[in-house]
Amino acid sequence: MAEVKLSSLTKNFGDITAVDNMDLEIKDKEFFVLLGPTGAGKSTTLRLVAGLEIPDEGEVFLEGNNVNELSPASRDVAFVFQYYTLYPNYTVRKNLEFPLRSDLRKLSEEEITNKVAEVARVLHIEHLLDRGTVNLSGGEMQRVAIGRAIVRSPKVFLMDEPLSNLDAKLREEMRAELSRLHYDLGSTFFYVTHDQIEAMTMGDRVAVLNEGKILQIGTPDEIYNSPGDIFVAKFVGSPKINLMDASVDGRTLIAGEKALVFHVSDKHGKLLEKYGKRQIILGIRPEDIEISKEKKGPNPFGCRIHFKQSLGVEDVYNLKIDNTMFKATAPTKIMAKVGETVYANINMERAHLFDPDTERRIV
Numbered sequence: 001m002a003e004v005k006l007s008s009l010t011k012n013f014g015d016i017t018a019v020d021n022m023d024l025e026i027k028d029k030e031f032f033v034l035l036g037p038t039g040a041g042k043s044t045t046l047r048l049v050a051g052l053e054i055p056d057e058g059e060v061f062l063e064g065n066n067v068n069e070l071s072p073a074s075r076d077v078a079f080v081f082q083y084y085t086l087y088p089n090y091t092v093r094k095n096l097e098f099p100l101r102s103d104l105r106k107l108s109e110e111e112i113t114n115k116v117a118e119v120a121r122v123l124h125i126e127h128l129l130d131r132g133t134v135n136l137s138g139g140e141m142q143r144v145a146i147g148r149a150i151v152r153s154p155k156v157f158l159m160d161e162p163l164s165n166l167d168a169k170l171r172e173e174m175r176a177e178l179s180r181l182h183y184d185l186g187s188t189f190f191y192v193t194h195d196q197i198e199a200m201t202m203g204d205r206v207a208v209l210n211e212g213k214i215l216q217i218g219t220p221d222e223i224y225n226s227p228g229d230i231f232v233a234k235f236v237g238s239p240k241i242n243l244m245d246a247s248v249d250g251r252t253l254i255a256g257e258k259a260l261v262f263h264v265s266d267k268h269g270k271l272l273e274k275y276g277k278r279q280i281i282l283g284i285r286p287e288d289i290e291i292s293k294e295k296k297g298p299n300p301f302g303c304r305i306h307f308k309q310s311l312g313v314e315d316v317y318n319l320k321i322d323n324t325m326f327k328a329t330a331p332t333k334i335m336a337k338v339g340e341t342v343y344a345n346i347n348m349e350r351a352h353l354f355d356p357d358t359e360r361r362i363v
């Protein structure tokens with residue numbers, strides 16, 4: 001049972017608190033993603049698990065055992081880095097054999113050959129085994145680097161942005177491959193990225209990290225549909241969520257220059273009454289605004305198309321109502337043009353309401 005548990009973990013570098021009193025439990029066989037912007041403390045967290053950094057406070061548990069005193073080599077974890085660390089003068093085969101030849105393992109030549117063949121098959125790199133590593137493409141190198149990590153069959157994989165140096169097409173391919181690999185290997189993955197798409201497509205669960213603190217832990221669905229605070233709401237989702245200040249009047253929200261009047265759903269209304277404050281921040285995702293050329297729906301806002309970006313499968317409209325700008329996504333068949341007036345129907349059932357002081361979610 002390869003669980004990872006972090007308990008009140010803190011790591012400082014001088015004045016900077018890279019990891020701030022972190023509690024985290026990763027389940028056996030889980031694909032767990034730590035998502036956050038550059039400098040959030042993601043790499044430091046992984047390095048603490050690997051034993052490459054010593055915590056100032058707190059404990060790291062692997063399979064229920066405190067490993068604080070164990071060296072990186074004794075922790076049975078494998079690390080895949082953003083920059084591939086291959087031996088340039090060796091063939092792919094030798095690179096894969098290397099971790100198996102450690103004195104600790106005492107494997108026979110036959111066992112080593114079989115293990116390498118199996119890993120090469122899983123990663124589709126059999127045809128590269130006798131090539132040198134210097135002439136491999138970025139994607140091939142990253143596969144070999146992953147191969148070097150999995151060949152030892154560790155219980156836990158630590159992956160630090162392993163796809164961030166690959167081009168977009170290859171990244172997409174590798175996302176699918178990593179999901180498959182996770183399924184095939186049945187090991188625990190602790191995966192770090194700043195890329196929300198990677199987190200949402202691969203993670204069983206995702207933790208959003210900022211300034212060393214975890215803001216929310218949940219399934220991709222929970223993170224996306226019930227963001228716990230404004231940071232999470234803005235960090236996940238593209239195009240970004242629309243946010244605006246609004247004042248509360250019973251079950252009505254008024255934003256912008258009074259042109260924007262929203263009627264909240266019953267569920268939201270009851271919670272707002274309890275909440276009692278007069279000001280909130282209203283969040284609406286671009287896909288929760290439906291655009292139509294004719295007036296329809298319960299509360300359509302007439303608005304001007306300020307500009308439009310085509311994403312192929314859909315269009316992103318930048319709409320102006322009074323002086324407030326909104327983004328809305330719409331199917332390409334709508335075909336409205338810049339400067340035209342359209343109607344925006346906002347799905348208030350899916351609105352997100354936040355407290356302006358704490359920035360936490362109200363409903």
Ligand SMILES: Nc1ncnc2c1ncn2[C@@H]1O[C@H](COP(=O)(O)OP(=O)(O)O)[C@@H](O)[C@H]1O
Pocket residue numbers: 013016017018036037038039040041042043044045
């Ligand atoms: N060895 C180090 N010495 C000093 N500061 C560091 C060191 N490693 C990380 N930091 C700082 O700790 C913070 C978190 O860094 P890091 O864990 O690398 O973030 P991430 O991987 O999320 O980009 C950053 O402010 C970074 O500058």
Ligand SMILES: [Mg+2]
Pocket residue numbers: 042043044160
């Ligand atoms: Mg990093």
